[in-house]
Amino acid sequence: MSANRRIWIAGAAAFFLVLLPFANFAKTNYGDGSFISINFAWFVLQTVPLVFAGVVALVVLLHLSASRYASHSLSRALITVSGAFFLLFFYHYPYHQLLPETVDEWIPVSLYFVLIAIFAALLFRLARHSGALIAILIFATANFTLALPSLSGTAIEATQTVLFRYANSGNPSVIAAESRPNVYYFILDAYGSSTAIRQNFGYDNSPFIEAMEERGFYHAGEAISSYNRTVFTLASIFAQDYFIADEMTLAEWRQRRLTYPALLNAHVPPSLVADARKQGYEFFLVGNYWAPCAGPWVSCYAEAEGSAYLADVFWSATPSLVISAAARSGDADEVPDVDAMGKLRKRLEESGAPLTPTFTFVHHLSPHAPYLFQADCSLRDEYELDLDGWPESAKPYFLDNLLCANLSAARIADEIIALDPDSIIVFQGDHGSSFTVDWDKPFDEWPPASVQERSSILNLVRLPEACQSWLAPDLDNVTTIQAVMGCASGREPVRNNPRGYLTTFSRENPDHGQVRRIDPTSFRALPKGSENRRAMAKP
Known part of the structure; x- marks a missing residue:
């Protein structure tokens, strides 16, 4: 040759x-x-x-x-x-x-x-x-x-x-697009209700609730999660509906990429994102290391970092990160990306409130594990990264994470209200903690205290005065997002019947792969078929 x-x-x-x-x-x-x-x-x-x-x-x-x-x-x-x-x-x-x-x-x-x-x-x-x-x-x-x-x-x-992203839908609405309030929707992962926190941790969370009420938030004190797991609760928010009902299996919904965060990469945009776009909103998502901002349908604030962010991702497959870390002598060990509120706060400090209608969805991983934070939000020297374990010994660490989440929520609420006083703001749990939950037991054997711990949630909603009629003490995740989008678009209030469902992680549970509706007064799983009989339907 x-x-x-x-x-x-x-x-x-x-x-x-x-x-x-x-x-x-x-x-x-x-x-x-x-x-x-x-x-x-x-x-x-x-x-x-x-x-x-x-x-x-x-x-x-x-x-x-x-x-x-x-x-x-x-x-x-x-x-x-x-x-x-x-x-x-x-x-x-x-x-x-x-x-x-x-x-x-x-x-x-x-x-x-x-x-x-x-x-x-x-x-x-x-x-x-x-x-x-x-x-x-x-x-x-x-x-x-x-x-x-x-x-x-x-x-x-x-x-x-x-x-x-750039198609002009031109849909008419009661509120002109330029006058629409910006929306900040915060999910505080595993943040339970004040009642559940008092019963399981002996802590009185009412001072935080009262402080948020003084800032103009409505406290939905009877709120339960639409589902008791993140992948389904966040999916129901993005679907704006209870997308899995009693006695339906979960497998099909997983295959169709309708659970979170898989739905971010589905072949069609989620209902919430499509609805927001039709109302003239740009939709931003601030995620965490478990579920980072992704997919073609949402925008990511990471874009503000330009190609440096992409370059970090590209070179992360090589030993370059170890070498570059050594060059930054004195840096603390890398910690998981859980502080979504901190990322948004940094964005607001740098750029101010959005000038065009913007819906910002923020998934903050605390107070859920990993237990990174002290009560004052300083970092722990050591922490566990186990997202599934709920040992009794972790209760003090969970409570510290929760107290830090309170500080962060109050701080960013003050900053948003100062920058964007007419905005809609929600702080909401996707489910509660699980220290008393036995995931292996059939739903009929779950004690009410365990159902309440896992399914009752924090729900703080700040709506403009014209939208106060949407509010009710039993707002769940689905009815909250319906109220937010109804208010943002100028629609007339429509009150659906809030409800919550049980699911389980454990394949040892005979009810694995099923969902069961919860009685929100007794915190027990309703009998199979009660969905079809409409046992809980309100007149």
């Missing part, structure tokens, strides 16, 4: 090997709300040329260093450098999947660099053979080709997003 042909083959293989991480990034992150934006174009324009320039520089350096003693040094240098670059992006998998969490990160980083160096040396030797060059080219092109269907799907979804 001629030298020129070798260079062309090696160059093509190198191009695809270097491009593959970018293709994989697009393939695996196309649902990220910050991906479908002008910032991704900036990310590509800034990062790709820099990466290729760095690869070329290393190729030239290796070529000049090896040309004196190695034949075909340029083609071999192309394969060696690009192959080593390609291998960098496999670091994340072996470290997080194969190694124990107790291993110091510097140990696998060092070993990985040694393995890359050994592999690069082998590539340099193999690349002198024409057959090896052709095999590497086939490998690189085949992998890139496999990513093309997903890349095509990304392009289609991006087009759908643009059409959805």
Whole structure:
């Protein structure tokens, strides 16, 4: 094989090997709300040329260093450098999947660099053979080709997003679009009612409730969660309805991506987002590490960070984060992203209240585990990351998380009211705590105290005076979002019958995969079939 042909083959293989991480990034992150934006174009324009320039520089350096003693040094240098670059992006998998969490990160980083160096040396030797060059080219092109269907799907979804976000619906409404109040809808994960907090923790939460009432919030003291699990409660808010009823199975709804956060990447926009858009609202979501902002239908405040955010995601598959962390000597260990209220507060401090109608949905992971915070919101030195365990010993830590959530809620409420006094604000639990819940027991055997602990929630709603008729002490998640959107759009009040449902995590529970309606007065599961008999229907 001629030298020129070798260079062309090696160059093509190198191009695809270097491009593959970018293709994989697009393939695996196309649902990220910050991906479908002008910032991704900036990310590509800034990062790709820099990466290729760095690869070329290393190729030239290796070529000049090896040309004196190695034949075909340029083609071999192309394969060696690009192959080593390609291998960098496999670091994340072996470290997080194969190694124990107790291993110091510097140990696998060092070993990985040694393995890359050994592999690069082998590539340099193999690349002198024409057959090896052709095999590497086939490998690189085949992998890139496999990513093309997903890349095509990304392009289609991006087009759908643009059409959805910028289409002018022109729907008439009672309130002119420019005069619509901004909406701030906060979910405080696992925040139960004052009664449940008093019964389970011996803590009187009434001073916080009274302080929020003085700020103009209505306290729905009899509120229960529409469902007793986050994935279903938040899904019901985005559906603006009880999307799973008595004796219906859950599997179909999971498959159709109607639970949260899967619904953010569904093929059609959630009802709440579509409704908000029709009323002239831009819809922003502030998430957390369990359920970050994602999908084509919502906007993410992370976009304000531009391509730096995307670059962090891209390079997170390599050892670069360990190296960059070492450069920031004195930084605390990285903590999970749970403080969604803090992220929004930072946004408000930097940019002020939105100038155009905006619906901001905020999923704040506290007071739920991980128990990161002291009562004054300072960080703990140690914490548990278990999201499912509710041991009795964790009660003091949960209560500290709750007290910190109170401080954060009051603080951001004051800032929003000062910046945006006519806005609609909601602070709401998606379910309560689970310290007394036995998820393995059939629903009929759940004691009322456990049902109340898990299903009664905090619900604080601040609506404009013209919308006060929507308010009632038993507002649940669904009827609250219906009231918020009714007020925001100028619709006449419609009072649905609030209700809550039980579900279970445990596959040991004979009722697993089912939902059962709750009697909100006795806090017991209603008999099967009561939904159809309308046992709880109000006249």
